[in-house]
Amino acid sequence: MNGRASPDSYNLTQEQIDTFHKDGCVTLPNVLTEEEVSEIEKVFDRFLNQEIHVPGKDFCDMSKPFGVPFEEWSIVNCMLPTKYHPEFQNNIFERLTANIIKQIHPKLDMSKDYDQLLNKWPGKKDAVFAWHQDMGYWPGPKALGV
Secondary structure (H helix, E strand, O other): OOEEEEOOEEEOOHHHHHHHHHHOOOOOOOOOOHHHHHHHHHHHHHHHOOOOOOOHHHEEEOOOOOOOOHHHOOEEEEEOHHHHOHHHOOOHHHHHHHHHHHHHOOOOOOOOOOOEEEEEOOOOOOOOOOOOOOHHHOOOHHHHOO
16 A cells, blocks of 8 residues: 555655656655644744744744844744754654655665754745755765765
8 A cells, every 4th residue: 555554654656766766856645634734834833923932043034134023034944943842853744754765765774854944924025945955065975875
């Protein structure tokens, strides 16, 4: 059975695994239920409403200099939400992602290194966060064993 097999597992097909290795990405349908997404949104909303305190530059606007008042922000960047809200650690998305990555790279012992929440406020023309990849910040494939 492919797809969501249990609360903490999502089974990939061989075709999905092969697509990932060939293209570097794969679309997986229905990884999370609407209810699960809603629960994650509630936590994210608490960050965006500043109900969960994130100090200093770990809570900033990615499009403006530091020190701009929150009301003028365009892109909210919350670094390490699970650090500042430990109850969010090992949430359903993290558990399913770990399960999926074990199927894609079964010989590697991989774990989450970093988490981040980015939110672009609607109607902000300067809310530009160009498509990019962060591989330049990480060790090369040889160091990672892939």
